[in-house]
Amino acid sequence: MFLLIFLLIPIIAAVFLFIVKKETSSNAIAISAGLLTLLGAVYIAVNKIDNFDATWLLSINSRFVLQADGLAKILVLLTAISFPAIFIATQKNQIQNKNSFLGLMLLTQAGLMGVFLAGDALLFYFFWELALIPVYFLCSIWGGEKRIAITFKFFIYTFLGSLFMLIGIILVYSNTPDHSFLIESFKHASLTNGQQLAAFALFFTAFAIKMPIFPLHTWQPDAYEQSPTAVTMVLSAVMVKMGLYGVIRWLLPLFPAAAASHAHFVIVLSLIGVIYASFIAIRQDDVKRLIAYSSIAHIGLMSAALFTNTSIGMQGVLVQLFSHGINVLGLWIIADVLEQQTGTRSMKALGGLAKKQPTLAILLVGFAFANIALPLTNAFVGEFLMFNAIFQFNPWMAAIAGVSVVLAAIYTLNMVQKIAYGNISEATSAMSTPNKSAQAVLIVLLVIVFITGVYPQPLFNMTADTLHQLFVK
Amino acid sequence: MKVIIGLIVLWPLAGFLFNGLGRNIWSKKTIAYKATGYIVCSFIFSILAFFNVQSSGAATVHFFDFINTDTIKIPFDLKVDALSSLFLLVITGVGSLIHLYSTAYMKDEEAPHYARYFAYLNLFVFSMLLLVLGDNYVIMFIGWEGVGLCSYLLIGYWFTNATYNYAAKKAFIMNRIGDLGFLLAIFWLIVKLGTVSYGTVLTAESLAKLSTTDITAITLLLFVGAMGKSAQIPLYTWLPDAMAGPTPVSALIHAATMVTAGIYMITRSNILFSASEFTGHVVAIVGISTALLSATIALKQNDIKKVLAYSTVSQLGYMFLGLGVGAYSGAVFHVITHAFFKALLFLGAGSVIHAMHHEQDIRKMGGLKSKLPITHITFLIGCIAIAGVPPFSGFFSKDEILSAAFAKSPVYWVLGVIGAAMTAFYMFRLYATTFLGQFRGTEEQAHHLHESPVAMTLPLILLAVASAIAGAIGIPELMGGHHWLSHQLIPIVGEAHETSLSHTTEWALMAASVSIAVIALFIAVQKYKRQADDEPHSALGKFLYNKWHVDELYGNAIIQPLNKFAGFLKETVEKNIIDGAVNGTGKLVQYSARKLRLIQNGQVGYYILFIVIGIIVLFLCWFNDIAILHFLSYLTKKS
Secondary structure, three states, X not given: OHHHHHHHHHHHHHHHHHHOOOOOOHHHHHHHHHHHHHHHHHHHHHOOOOOEEEEEEHHHOEEEEEOXXXXXXXXXXXXXXXXXXXXXXOOOOOOOOHHHHHHHHHHHHHHHXXXXXXXXXXXXXXXXXXXXXXXXXXXHHHOOOOHHHXXXXXXXXXXXXXXXXXXXXHHHHOOOOOOOOEHHHHHOOOOOHHHHHHHHHHHHHHHHHHOOOOOOOOHHHHHHHHOOHHHHHHHHHHHOHHHHHXXXXXXXXXXXXXXHHOHHHHHHHHHHHHHHHHHHHHOOOEHHHHHHHHHXXXXXXXXXXXXXXXXXXXXXXXXXXXXXXXXXXXXXXXXXXXXXXXXXXXXXXXXOHHHHOHHHHHHHHHHHHHHXXXXXXXXXXXXXXXXXXXXHHOHHHHHHHXXXXXXXXXXXXXXXXXXXXXXXXXXXXXXXXXOHHHHHHHHHHHHHHHHHHHOOHHHHHHHHHHHHHHHOO | OHHHHHHHHXXXXXXXXXXXXXXXOOOHHHHHHHHHHHHHHHHHHHHHHHHHHHHHOOEEEEEEEEEEOOOOEEEEEEEEOHHHHHHHHHHHHHHHHHHHHHHHHOOOOOHHHHHHHHHHHHHHHHHHHHHHHEOEHHHHHHHHHHHHHHHHHHHOXXXXXXXXXXXXXXXXXXXXXXXXXXXXXXXXXXXXXXXXXXXXXXXXXXXXXXXXXXXXXXXXXXXXXXXXXXXXXXXXOHHHXXXXXXXXXXXHHHHHOHHHHHHHHHHHOHHHHHOOHHHHHHHHHHHHHHHHHHHHHHOOOOEHHHHXXXXXXXXXXXXXXXXXXOOHHHHHHHHHHHHHHHHHHHHHHHHHHHHOOOOOEHHHOOOOOOOOHHHHHHHHHHHHHHHOOOOOHHHHHHHHHHHHHHHHOHHHHHHHHHHHHHHHHHHHHHHHHHHOOOOOOOHHHHHHOXXXXXXXXXXXXXXXXXXXXXXHHHOOHHHOOOOHHHHHOHHHHOOOOOOOOOHHHHHHHHHHHHHHHHHHHHHHHXXXXXXXXXXXXXXXXXHHHOHHHHHHHHHHHHHHHHHHHHHHHHHHHXXXXXXXXXXXXHHHHHHHHHHHHOOOOOOHHHHHHHHHHHHXXXXXXXXXXXXXXXXXHHHHHHO
C-alpha cells in the first residue's frame, strides 16, 4: 500500500497544479511534492517494503504489482533526488504556464517511478509510455527553436522502440504457463529458441533506442539541446536509465541464452559508441551537446558492462546508474545557470567564470572531475568495477574502452578551461548575482558525489538482493 | 598506530578543508599558519611512525572497506613499513619547508587565492601520503590520480593565463595516458589473483600463479603508469611545461615528491619487476635514454626553471636506470637525495625569481652572488650535490646506481657517465650565468635586488645542509660505511645483490665518473663566468634549444590527426551518414504515405478489390487456425 501512496504523491500534486490556476505558489507545490517523494524514497531505500498487488485488467490477467527490490530502490531514489533538485535549481527560470509545466514534470516523475517499481509487464509498458507522453508535450511546447521537428523525431524514434517491446511482451505473454504478465510467469515462459531470439530482439530494440546504443543515438543530442533544460535534466539523469533498467529487469533474466549469444555484438557496438561519442564530444562548442555526447559515452560503457554478464559488472552498473544521474544532473544545472545568465551555450563566448562567480566555477570543477571518474568521486567506483568486467570479458576491449578515460579528460578539461579560466568574456560579464538556489542544490549533489565516492558501501548493500537474484541461483 | 597513521593523513586533509571552505573568511596570516602547521604536525607524526617501524616493524591498519562485494574486496588499509616511512619523512619534511617558503613567496596574492593555493598544496600532501601509505594498488591509484589533480590545479593556479591552462591540461592528460596503463595492470591482477593487496600480490605464492606473459604484461603496464607520473620517454613533455606553476609547487610536486611516485611504485612491486628480465631492460633503456635526452636539452635552455625541469627529468631517468638494473635501494636513495637538492635548487631559483621581479631568463641575470649571499651559497651546494661531487649527497646515490649499471652492462655505465658529465656542465652553466660575472638586468631590477626573507632562506639553509650530508645514510661498505639505507630496505627489496665487481674496479669507476664530472664543471664555470650563452647558431645547438622538436612532432603526428578524425566523425559520419540514414527512413515513410494515400481515390472498384484481397487473407489465416499471435511466433520459429 505504501508504494501505491508513494506513487500517487506526484500525480496528486500534478492534478492539483492543473486545477489551480494561480502561479504564485506553483514552485512551492512542486518542490514540496518533490521533497515529500524524496522522503518516501529514502524510507523505501532503507526499509524492506511489501509488494503492492491488486487486480487490474482482469480479462487478460494483468495485475497492478509494485515491488521495490534493490534495483528499483536505487533508481527510485535517483528519481526522487533529481526532481526536487531540478525544481529548486530552475525555479527562477521564466516559464509560461508554469503550472502546466510543473504538472507535466510531476506526471513524468510518476511515470518513471512506475517503470522502476512495476512488477507486471503490461504495467511496466503502461508506465513506460506514461513517462514519455508528458515529455513529448514539455519538449514540443516549451522547447527551443527547432523543437517541433526534433521532438517529433525523438517521439517517433522511441515510440517505435516501445511498439517493438509491446509485441515482444505479447509474444512472451502468450507463451506463459498461466497467461499472466507477472515477471515470475515471464521467467517461466516456454519459448523456443527462435521465439526467445525474436523476443530478445524486440525488447533490445526498445532499450537500445532509449539508452541509446550506437548507432541509434542521434535523437539524443538534438533532443537534449532543444528541450527546456529542466526537461533535459530529466531525460539525461533519469530517463536514459529506463533502457538500462529494462535490460537488467527484463532482458537478461528473461532471455539469458539469447543475451549470452549476442553479448559480443552488443558489447562491441556499445564500445564503438563510447569511443565515437567521446571523439565527437571533443569537437563540440555547445555546452549542452558536449554533455550529451559525454553522457552517450558513459551510458555506452554501462551497456557494455551489463552484457558481460558478470556479477562485478552488474555491481558496477547498479552503482553507476545512480552516480551517473547525480553527476550529469550537476553538469546540466551548471549549464542551465550559464545559459540563463549569459544567454549563450557556446563555450567560445564564455570564459572567466572563476573570476566572475568563483563558487560556481569551483562546483563546475568538482562535477567535471566526477565526470572523468577521478578516484574518491562516485563515478570511479562504478567505472572501476565496470572496466574490470569488460577486462574479464576481453582485455583488448578493456584497453580500447580505456581510451575513453583519456578522451573524457580531454573534452572535460577543455570545457572547464573554456568556461572557467581565462579573462572574463563579454558574455560572462553579463552574469548577474549568483543563483543561490542552484548553487545550494549543486553543493548538496557534490556532497553526495564525494560521500558515495569515498564510502559506496551503502549503495552496494542496497542493491545486493538484485545481484543475488541475477547471479546466485 | 592506527591513530598515528590516521593523523598523518588527516592533518593535510583538515588543512585542505579549512582553507578551501574558509577561503573568504580567514586572514592570510591564519591561512599561512594553519596550512604550514598542519603539515608540520603531519611531519611530527611521520617521525613517530618512522620510529615505530624501527622498533616494532611494519604495521597495517584497517579503516573501512572501500569496496566490498561478493566478487571483490578492496579494503581501505594503510601501511607503514620501511619504504613508506622513508617516503613519509621526505614528503612531510620537505613539504613543511616548502609550505613555510610559500607563505612568503606567495604573499602578494589576495587572501582568497592565497587560501586556494594552500588548500591545493595541502590536498596534494594528503594525496601523496595516500599514494605511499596505501596497502593495495587501488589506494595507491587513488593517491596517484589525486596528486595528478593537485598538479593540474597548481600548474594552472594563475588561471587567467591561457598558456598556463594549456600546460595544466597537458600535464593531466599525459598523466591520464599513463594512468590507463596502471589501471589495466590493476585489472590484470584482479583477474589473475582476485586481489590487489600487497600482502597477497607481492608474494612468492602469487608469483607462482602468474605466467611469464602475465608478469611481463603487468609490469610493463605498471611502468606505463610510471612513465606518465615520473615523466619518462615518451610521456615526459608535460613536466617542463608544468613550470608554469608557482615555483614552490615545482619544487614540491615536480621535483621532490610527485614525480618520484613511479619509482616508489616499481620499488614497491620489485618482486614482480625482478621476475621479468624483459621489463627490466625496458625500464633501464627508457631510463637512460630519458636521462640523456633531457640532459642534452638542458644544455641549451635559458629559463632558470626549464633547466631545472629538464634536469629533473634526467635525474628521474637515472632512477629508472637503477630500477631497471635491480638497484632498488640505489633508486630510493637517489629519490631521497634528489628530493633535497632539487627542492633546494628550485627554491633557490624561486628566491632568484623573487628578487628579479619575475624574471626567469638567466641571460638577463649574472653577478647575483653578492646581492643574494644565502641564495648563492645554498644554490652552489645544490649544484655540487647534483653534479655528484663527493662528499655531497648526490655523489653517493648516483654512484650506487652507476656501479649497479656497470655490473649489468658497461654500456649503461658509459652512457650514465656521459649524462653525469652533461649534468655537471649544465648545472654549472646555470650557476655561473646566474650568480657570477656582471649583472645584466635593468637598472630598476638592480635597484630592487635583495635577499629573500627568513621564511624563504631558512628552508634553503636546511635543505642545503641536508643536500650536503644526506649521503651519510648510504655510505657504501667500500668506503668503510654501513649503508644504513640498504639495510633498512631489506624487508622490501631483499638483500642487496652482491655485485661481482672487485673493489679496485669500483674505485676506478668512481674515480672516472667523478673526475669527468669535475672537468665538465670547471669547463662550464670558465665558459660562463663572464658572459651568458648567445642565441644558438649551430644546427645542433638550435635542435637542442628547440627541445628536439618533440612537442611539434606530437602535435603533427598525434594531436592534429586525432583532431581531424574527431571532426570527420562529427561532421560526416554523425551528421550525414548516421543521422542521414535515420532522417532518410523518416522521409521514406512520409514519401510512401503520400503515394499510398493515392490509393484512396474514391473509386469504388478499387475499394472492392482491396476488400476481396482482405477477405482472402483472413480466410487463409482462419483456415490455418493461426491467430495473429501464433502467426508471429510461427514466423520466428522458422527463423
